[in-house]
Amino acid sequence: MNRANNIINSDTPQSTEAVILKAASEVFMERGFDGARMQEIADRAGLNKALLHYYYRSKEKLFNAVFERVLIEMIEGMIQIFEDNLTVFESIRSFFKKHQEILMKNKLLPLFMLNEIQRAPELLIDLYPVDRIQVVRKKFYSDVNNEQHMGIIRKDVDPHDLFLNILSLSVFPFAAKPLLKGFYSMDENDFQSMISHRKENLADFVINAIKA
């Protein structure tokens, strides 16, 4: 068994397994599980449709392989950002900067994940040890608490809410990209410059909101 070890969006996949996984993640991301067709995945991989079943048995198994990879990639990326020993304000700055860059590389990721978890919530618990993210969250919470006692952060800030707010501000514009394009009549370039603009300003927004 030739386990595929390169990143999903790598430009030079070698093994057949990896070629399939790459094509599959493209199609699943664009169309979702229900909208994706095994034939389209095969076409995009330049392979016979039966090969998908040879390597991954079923559409569901193939999807799980894609989803697990994406999920881990995303969570580990987020965890890394918070792992460094920084002040809360520095963490926030660092988070927005790096997270926006990650999402910029795969703009479909947020909506894809949100949607598939809504379709099949068991994906989350089946494919990932939820505890893993708890650790980082708890650390963030206690950091916030400390700085509240030090008079840096306002006392009425709930760390739980703060975490969710940061995530909302970071992720939502990507999930809502097609909507924004319609309402603000933006093209791809407008969207990109909006994001790089936000990459710099989101942290200020949040820090102003919570500083004592």
Next chain:
Amino acid sequence: MNRANNIINSDTPQSTEAVILKAASEVFMERGFDGARMQEIADRAGLNKALLHYYYRSKEKLFNAVFERVLIEMIEGMIQIFEDNLTVFESIRSFFKKHQEILMKNKLLPLFMLNEIQRAPELLIDLYPVDRIQVVRKKFYSDVNNEQHMGIIRKDVDPHDLFLNILSLSVFPFAAKPLLKGFYSMDENDFQSMISHRKENLADFVINAIKA
């Protein structure tokens, strides 16, 4: 033709058309266009499947009827909130309060809309006059500008960004509901109390972020 005039989630639909539309919006919201099955819609409406085609011709037409209604309901709701002549801070408070209540009544709405617009971006321009929302946005922008000159709101706040931030904070938790349930291991009650908590605190968060 007995045009259905009651709200989608009304409890006492009468005409067959309305019964179909209600069942259809339920199923489409839960499963999305690709995941929805005409048979399930018929079953949930307690009607023969052929009736769906008798009244709405095709799955796509039925979906459009559902989507158009939901889209208009949502946008008009949002517009109403901003239409009153309030200060920016008051508008923000009023927006979060009312918007959270609207979303609470239909928690699936955000993810549904985001997802379907990603699938078929033409839905937006085909089914709704985009200009309608421009007016309100422009008014909000000039209100913000005024209060910036009056020294109420920080000068470095970009109204465009502010609008998007408010939307992100309001909508994202609903779109991410299944994700949050998994990560925070919340049940339905936890989610509801989180939202009512946020309904009160989101405005403070934003106002602190932008006040001069």
Next chain:
DNA sequence: GTTTAATTTAACCAACTGGGCAAATAAAAT
């Protein structure tokens, strides 16, 4: 009451979709 039009139903169909399989080809092992 009878005719006419609208509504509802059951049965059916063609296209699509995920998946299976046996034969063919290529690669490894001996």
Next chain:
DNA sequence: ATTTTATTTGCCCAGTTGGTTAAATTAAAC
């Protein structure tokens, strides 16, 4: 070189899906 194993292909299949249609039923018009 030959056997054995792994990979790839073409072809097929059964179940599902959106959609049709002719007949049955109900409601409206006369």
